[in-house]
Amino acid sequence: MDNRYESSESQRNKCAACYRQFNKMEHLVEHMRTSYHSAHEPMCGICKKHCRSFESLREHLIGPLPKVECERIFKERGCDLCLTILSSRNALYVHREKCQFSRSNNIGLTHRMANLGIQDDLKIDNNRAKVVSLACKMVGGGSDGSLDLCARVCLIDEYEKIIFHTYVKPHLPVTNYRYETTGIRPEFLRDALPLWQVQKKIQDYLCNGEPVWQIRSRCGKGRILVGHGLDHDLKSLEVEYPQMMLRDTAKYPPLMKTSKLSNSLKYLMKAYLGYDIQIGIQDPYEDCVATMRLYMRMRSQRHKVEEYPLASEPQNRNNFAAWRQSELEKMSPEKMLDISRSDYHCWCLDSSS
Numbered sequence: 001m002d003n004r005y006e007s008s009e010s011q012r013n014k015c016a017a018c019y020r021q022f023n024k025m026e027h028l029v030e031h032m033r034t035s036y037h038s039a040h041e042p043m044c045g046i047c048k049k050h051c052r053s054f055e056s057l058r059e060h061l062i063g064p065l066p067k068v069e070c071e072r073i074f075k076e077r078g079c080d081l082c083l084t085i086l087s088s089r090n091a092l093y094v095h096r097e098k099c100q101f102s103r104s105n106n107i108g109l110t111h112r113m114a115n116l117g118i119q120d121d122l123k124i125d126n127n128r129a130k131v132v133s134l135a136c137k138m139v140g141g142g143s144d145g146s147l148d149l150c151a152r153v154c155l156i157d158e159y160e161k162i163i164f165h166t167y168v169k170p171h172l173p174v175t176n177y178r179y180e181t182t183g184i185r186p187e188f189l190r191d192a193l194p195l196w197q198v199q200k201k202i203q204d205y206l207c208n209g210e211p212v213w214q215i216r217s218r219c220g221k222g223r224i225l226v227g228h229g230l231d232h233d234l235k236s237l238e239v240e241y242p243q244m245m246l247r248d249t250a251k252y253p254p255l256m257k258t259s260k261l262s263n264s265l266k267y268l269m270k271a272y273l274g275y276d277i278q279i280g281i282q283d284p285y286e287d288c289v290a291t292m293r294l295y296m297r298m299r300s301q302r303h304k305v306e307e308y309p310l311a312s313e314p315q316n317r318n319n320f321a322a323w324r325q326s327e328l329e330k331m332s333p334e335k336m337l338d339i340s341r342s343d344y345h346c347w348c349l350d351s352s353s
């Protein structure tokens with residue numbers, strides 16, 4: 001009798017998302033105030049535990065100390081790329097075919113790119129390519145060649161079609177062409193478009209007819225921009241674009257390390273899409289395709305539809321603070337999870353807008 005009482009008591013103080021146990025209800029309430037659990041977190045398909053990132057979910061399933069029952073089922077019919085659990089071994093085979101991408105899809109194009117100078121399909125319109133991805137390749141400037149200067153840029157649409165590609169002539173003299181990784185030679189930049197022209201073209205294309213300061217919502221004409229380390233790329237291009245329109249695979253919490261540091265794009269592609277990129281000379285088109293595919297995979301996740309899904313939205317501001325401590329302490333862990341909201345913009349929300 002006593003035993004049963006104890007176990008139900010500790011069950012009461014157990015987080016409904018990450019399953020952490022607390023001695024006292026007030027500690028669980030405190031945990032909920034700061035954890036921003038939501039339906040948008042990566043979740044174990046077996047025990048339904050929420051994880052902050054796919055990496056911590058991976059550890060939960062196949063790390064050095066996995067949860068035994070989950071590991072057993074995962075090894076039988078879990079996809080090691082997207083970490084979904086399938087209904088049978090057969091279903092896993094069928095799924096794995098689609099889940100695994102290959103580099104060869106774009107390698108033909110990549111080779112043609114080598115001789116490609118300017119490709120410009122940048123048009124202001126109101127309906128095409130709501131989502132575009134961008135990647136740059138940098139050469140070195142400054143006395144020691146460590147200053148990154150954009151020398152090549154590529155933009156693609158969501159069907160992996162090139163919208164824009166060009167070599168770029170930087171403002172400053174190039175002191176290191178970094179040929180082994182960029183494949184860029186001085187003659188490629190000699191007659192290339194100057195940076196200010198590239199900057200203007202890309203800026204106008206992204207804003208799509210709207211002044212940059214007016215882009216305040218996700219439902220305007222401005223385009224969603226996908227990339228890896230976009231702040232660095234945009235800075236080198238001197239393009240200004242609002243954070244809320246950026247989808248950065250280096251800064252998206254579900255794709256980050258457990259330590260909250262960024263993963264490299266090369267690692268992300270191998271771990272989540274199953275193929276290698278950036279072997280030898282790197283092509284910005286390949287990086288564009290990589291980030292676009294990752295974005296699409298993240299966006300296609302099906303999550304519970306919530307009203308006002310972000311903790312930062314005004315309706316949710318101080319979601320937990322609005323409640324009295326005593327009221328929260330009376331709530332069940334499930335109810336608290338129900339009112340809890342994410343502190344990041346889940347990319348699944350882009351598909352509904």
Ligand SMILES: [Zn+2]
Binds near residue numbers: 016017
């Ligand atoms: Zn928790």
Ligand SMILES: [Zn+2]
Binds near residue numbers: 348
């Ligand atoms: Zn979501």
Ligand SMILES: [Zn+2]
Binds near residue numbers: 046047067070
């Ligand atoms: Zn589990």
Ligand SMILES: [Zn+2]
Binds near residue numbers: 080083095099
């Ligand atoms: Zn998969």
